[in-house]
Amino acid sequence: MEGAKHVLVYSGAGQLGTAVAKNFKDKGWVTHCIDFCKNDESDNNVVLSPSESTKENVAKVVHDLKEKRVALDAVVCVAGGWLGGSVKQGSIFDGVDQMWTFNAQSSIAAAHIATNFLKEGGLLVLTGANAALRPTPTMIAYGITKAAIHHLNASLVDPSGGLPKDAAVVGILPICLDTLTNRKSMAQGNFDDWTPLLTVASLLSGWAEGRDRPPSGTLVSIATENKETKFTFVHHSL
């Protein structure tokens, strides 16, 4: 493994995370998966505890990387969740807390790890949301936490944000991923319009290896139609 490149996948045991880690591993990278359960195919795992805070969990990751003297070439955060509902509903306070933890805190954790462990020229990938480029009145907790991620993405472009020299941050905005969960919950959907996980995984490993990497701060919308996937660089207003 001497000289091999290292990637850390936050939420690396989920459906997209597993596909991303596998794809990097297939290309010869050393994989570090961070999740609430182990990814058995990963070279290294840090298993988080749901009863501990993000701060406590990230401390375990930092300790592990320091102990193993790991320097990372890429950090990919594919953690996140979706929730519907307007701010008028009584459930809003539980909802925003959940979305804050799932979406925002995981992205902050990944950004904290990237700013401390990425090598010069490395890549940080965050997961935003196409929906949050516009108002999200009926999925407000989801929308405001994804808007926070878009702001984080834009804020890490400047070197004072903490990323090392020549490193880049890119936000991916998948519209609908072809996961088992989505096939179960939307069994009537047209799967030809959903993005295969390998398409996203290949895109990310390509960027990490320097192929077609977008400028730092870009948000990349990922839309599939009739089995064809298009990547659109979204104008960022900040």
Place this chain on the structure above:
Amino acid sequence: MEGAKHVLVYSGAGQLGTAVAKNFKDKGWVTHCIDFCKNDESDNNVVLSPSESTKENVAKVVHDLKEKRVALDAVVCVAGGWLGGSVKQGSIFDGVDQMWTFNAQSSIAAAHIATNFLKEGGLLVLTGANAALRPTPTMIAYGITKAAIHHLNASLVDPSGGLPKDAAVVGILPICLDTLTNRKSMAQGNFDDWTPLLTVASLLSGWAEGRDRPPSGTLVSIATENKETKFTFVHHSL
């Protein structure tokens, strides 16, 4: 008080909140102040507990307004706080939790109250940040939570967001307010370039009474130079 208009001020015992509540009261409005301590000049107070969650605290406000059969003409949220630091720092996790509570949760609380208790044609005012219109690499916790508020502001324009008919939401973006706290912490500042609290308070009561109210969803930047305050309607990209 029969027929009088009602305003609820979230953080109504702070420096700006006290000025806002006083100004509304001077104009004959009934004031409801929500804060961690009582505003002695307010007609009604709901005192929050710092040891309880936003959800529990808001439940007290909802109970009080229902019990008193209050319908509100305006809800003003001036809660919030500032914090510096990049995502690289070890203190980031405590920092984002604090900013999430101070900035985002208070705005969500005010929006929840507004969507449930505002009358038709009423006004909700949220407090955003001029700085968060651009990347905020060195005050990241502050920036991402204020970006979340800007997204909330944009999302409440559509009726499906929960505001009643003809109600409006407006975000204020003060740059530097002339408060006692700021005079103490920035004693060398040029106070002539700071916005007097009464200027902000008069602006808000004017909008609440229908004078020069901006279109729903507008963010209004408030900048003072040489004792002259300018209000700029910021183009919102969403």
